[in-house]
Amino acid sequence: xxxxxxxxxxxxxxxxxxxxxxxxxxxxxxxxxxxxxxxxxxxxxxxxxxxxxxxxxxxxxxxxxxxxxxxxxxxxxxxxxxxxxxxxxxxxxxxxxxxxxxxxxxxxxxxxxxxxxxxxxxxxxxxxxxxxxxxxxxxxxxxxxxxxxxxxxxxxxxxxxxxxxxxxxxxxxxxxxxxxxxxxxxxxxxxxxxxxxxxxxxxxxxxxxxxxxxxx
Numbered sequence: 001x002x003x004x005x006x007x008x009x010x011x012x013x014x015x016x017x018x019x020x021x022x023x024x025x026x027x028x029x030x031x032x033x034x035x036x037x038x039x040x041x042x043x044x045x046x047x048x049x050x051x052x053x054x055x056x057x058x059x060x061x062x063x064x065x066x067x068x069x070x071x072x073x074x075x076x077x078x079x080x081x082x083x084x085x086x087x088x089x090x091x092x093x094x095x096x097x098x099x100x101x102x103x104x105x106x107x108x109x110x111x112x113x114x115x116x117x118x119x120x121x122x123x124x125x126x127x128x129x130x131x132x133x134x135x136x137x138x139x140x141x142x143x144x145x146x147x148x149x150x151x152x153x154x155x156x157x158x159x160x161x162x163x164x165x166x167x168x169x170x171x172x173x174x175x176x177x178x179x180x181x182x183x184x185x186x187x188x189x190x191x192x193x194x195x196x197x198x199x200x201x202x203x204x205x206x207x208x209x210x211x212x213x214x215x216x
Contacts, residue, residue: 002037002040002125002126004037004039004040008037008039008047008051011048011050011051012033012034012037012038012051013034014051015033015038015051015052015053015067016030016033016034018053018068019033019053019067019068019071022053022068024068024071024072024075025075026071026074026075026078028079028102029071029074029075029079029098029102030071031101032074032098032099032101032102033067033070033071033098035101036094036097036098036101037126038050038051038064038067038094039051040126041058041064041092041093041094042056042058042064053066053067053068054066055069058091058092058115059114059115059118060112060114060115061207062091062092062112062115062207063091063207064091064092064094065091065094065095065153065206069204070094070095070098071098072185072201072202072204073095073151073153073174073185074095074098074099074102074151076172076174076185076187076201077149077151077172077174078149078172079099079102079103079104079149080103080104080148081102081103081104082103082104082105083103083104083105083148083149084104084105084107084144084147084148084149085099085104085105085106085107085147085148085149085150085151086106086107086108086109086140086141086144086145086147086149086150086151086166087099087106087107087108087109087130087150087151087153088109088137088138088140088150088151088152088153088154088163088209089108089109089110089111089137089152089153089154089209090108090109090110090115090116090119090132091110091115091119091153092115092119093108093119093122093123093128093130095151095153096108096119096123096128096130096132097123097126097128099151100128100129100130104149106130106131107130107131107133107141107144107147108130108131108132108133109132109133109134109135109136109137109140109141110132110133110134110135110137111134111135111136111137111210111211112210113134116132116133116134117134119132120132131144136210136211136212137152137154137209137211137214138156138160138162138163138209138210138211138212138213138214139160139162139211139212139213140160140162140163140165140166141166142162142166145165145166146166146167146168146171147166147167147168147171148168148171148172149171149172149173149174150163150166150167150171150172150173150174150175151173151174151175152173152174152175152176152209153206154176154206154207154208154209154210154214155176155177155178155179155180155183155204155205155206155207155208155209155215156175156176156177156183156209156213156214157177157178157179157209157214157215158177158213159173159175159177159186159188160213160214162213163175164188164190164196167188167190168190169190169191169192169193170189170190170191171189171190172187172188172189172190173186173187173188173189173190174186174187174188175188176204176206178203180208180215181205182203182204182205183203183204183205183206184200184201184202184203184204185200185201185202185203185204186198186199186200186201187199187201
């Protein structure tokens with residue numbers, strides 16, 4: 001049974017204050033972090049860690065991202081209600097739920113079959129209903145393109161052209177790019193059919209993006 005107690009909600013409020021103090025200003029992002037029970041994604045014995053601002057290991061050698069990192073990427077996306085968003089790397093499903101909480105329509109693709117199937121079963125139990133696909137997210141999800149926004153939650157060696165091409169004009173791609181240890185967060189805006197604006201932000205450390213245009 002999923003329990004979200006007053007204690008859990010209090011810990012969430014404290015977490016929101018912490019990430020706001022680190023520079024997250026978007027009220028929609030802060031409200032979403034405050035609303036999504038992060039402890040649901042971790043084993044019960046780790047409930048205290050769920051509301052620390054840290055990444056945490058989950059199954060299959062993957063992690064649930066640090067809340068600040070989730071908030072930072074989401075703020076860069078500038079999520080609007082009814083945005084059609086492609087998430088590359090479902091993982092635990094936490095980032096996906098934050099986007100859904102903000103009113104986005106989310107398509108999420110996960111390379112790891114076991115994590116993919118788990119998220120498909122678990123997120124509806126929380127009341128969230130994204131469209132989740134198992135497959136190579138480095139290629140995007142062309143059959144449902146174009147997207148208003150694309151978010152990549154794994155470190156890429158370069159920016160896959162397939163993802164840029166699946167943005168609508170005016171659309172935004174947020175992706176960490178670098179080596180297997182550290183990546184620079186990029187925000188790429190599609191200005192026209194062949195023109196893109198690239199902005200470089202802070203450094204982060206993500207698990208590697210897998211797939212044809214990721215790390216082999």
